[in-house]
Amino acid sequence: MNLAPLVQSFVLHFGEMGSRWGINRTVSQIYALLYVSPQPLCAEEIADALGISRSNVSMSLRELQTWNLVLLRHRPDDRRDFFTTPDDVWLILRTLAEERKKREVDPTLSVLREILMQRPASEAERHAQERMSEMHALIEQLTHWYDDVKQLETERLATLLSLGAKVTKLLEAKDRVISLGRGRRPNPANKS
Amino acid sequence: MNLAPLVQSFVLHFGEMGSRWGINRTVSQIYALLYVSPQPLCAEEIADALGISRSNVSMSLRELQTWNLVLLRHRPDDRRDFFTTPDDVWLILRTLAEERKKREVDPTLSVLREILMQRPASEAERHAQERMSEMHALIEQLTHWYDDVKQLETERLATLLSLGAKVTKLLEAKDRVISLGRGRRPNPANKS
DNA sequence: TAGTGATTTCAGAAATTTCTGAAATCACAG
DNA sequence: CTGTGATTTCAGAAATTTCTGAAATCACTA
Numbered sequence: 112m113n114l115a116p117l118v119q120s121f122v123l124h125f126g127e128m129g130s131r132w133g134i135n136r137t138v139s140q141i142y143a144l145l146y147v148s149p150q151p152l153c154a155e156e157i158a159d160a161l162g163i164s165r166s167n168v169s170m171s172l173r174e175l176q177t178w179n180l181v182l183l184r185h186r187p188d189d190r191r192d193f194f195t196t197p198d199d200v201w202l203i204l205r206t207l208a209e210e211r212k213k214r215e216v217d218p219t220l221s222v223l224r225e226i227l228m229q230r231p232a233s234e235a236e237r238h239a240q241e242r243m244s245e246m247h248a249l250i251e252q253l254t255h256w257y258d259d260v261k262q263l264e265t266e267r268l269a270t271l272l273s274l275g276a277k278v279t280k281l282l283e284a285k286d287r288v289i290s291l292g293r294g295r296r297p298n299p300a301n302k303s
Numbered sequence: 304m305n306l307a308p309l310v311q312s313f314v315l316h317f318g319e320m321g322s323r324w325g326i327n328r329t330v331s332q333i334y335a336l337l338y339v340s341p342q343p344l345c346a347e348e349i350a351d352a353l354g355i356s357r358s359n360v361s362m363s364l365r366e367l368q369t370w371n372l373v374l375l376r377h378r379p380d381d382r383r384d385f386f387t388t389p390d391d392v393w394l395i396l397r398t399l400a401e402e403r404k405k406r407e408v409d410p411t412l413s414v415l416r417e418i419l420m421q422r423p424a425s426e427a428e429r430h431a432q433e434r435m436s437e438m439h440a441l442i443e444q445l446t447h448w449y450d451d452v453k454q455l456e457t458e459r460l461a462t463l464l465s466l467g468a469k470v471t472k473l474l475e476a477k478d479r480v481i482s483l484g485r486g487r488r489p490n491p492a493n494k495s
Numbered sequence: 496t497a498g499t500g501a502t503t504t505c506a507g508a509a510a511t512t513t514c515t516g517a518a519a520t521c522a523c524a525g
Numbered sequence: 526c527t528g529t530g531a532t533t534t535c536a537g538a539a540a541t542t543t544c545t546g547a548a549a550t551c552a553c554t555a
Binding site for chain 1: 341463
């Protein structure tokens, strides 16, 4: 591995993290490298920097492309491909989330729905279905939230996040306003 | 594997998903099995049901215990341990999130902070630090949000999620109210 | 203290995943 | 068309992860 020390620490850690989240270590390292590099890199430069074979780089880049995680760049009078990442970290996060949802969450919902359609053949199966139905409901709720907030511009999303739990305070305030608006007296049991 | 067909589909899919998220396939299968089982199971029953060795079950259960994901139960006059999962799916999700944060996110933040403390020895390193600093800021924002909302009771959390992006509408309303309160006129440029 | 059955440990086996080099393919220039 | 250099493919090698059975440990009883 042939990298500035500071970059190397980052690349190694990122590779390690990737593999803990089910992403190939080399793929993660390549991504980390592209992410911090000042210019786009070509395959050979990547192979060189990480000390891995050219073919491994080729396959890993293809993998990253199927995840929509890298951008292709070209130089005049050079037919090699150069690779880089978007420089907006929020966009990177969005892409990652979208792809993992598509590949892992959506299929899981299908499987659950399919199983829930079937008639249970025993008490054990009946109970299992009940449990799966709870899991299905949870995942649906999370994906609905995700589908909703992913529409927000990044700036609004950031604001929403930075408010965190404080939003619930607002909700309570709103509830009171609505009760009033309906001509009801504020309900003293409706504590904040 | 010796399971009701419907349970088997679930266990197999869950095992597959687990391994895509960096969790050992067998560990995931065991968890799935415990999750849908009507009663707690002992190690032998698990080995039997999944067709794996007793020792594998032992190691996998230990792994699940270090993740705080299983509960131990006992029967009178029986000194074997019986295992089950919490039946609140939200609690399961919270535990999973907390453990992964502890093991993967927090260490990543440390590594980033450590790298950012160092003096860059080149222009490449200077640029890399800038990128890492953006990543650090993103992760910090997400974990702050997480630390905040994890305090909410599940019911409130669910409400918050089901509102999704609608919350931002409220925020705008609030902003207007505040401007009014300060004696300013509502700003017509401040569209909802 | 010895005996019993459950549980854990761990070295090596098995399975899976990742990686490589050689060959094939591709894209373009002359 | 032929030559050149970049890129991809893929069968097998290497590395890593997972799994097992035998032995050790543990908890409890008589």
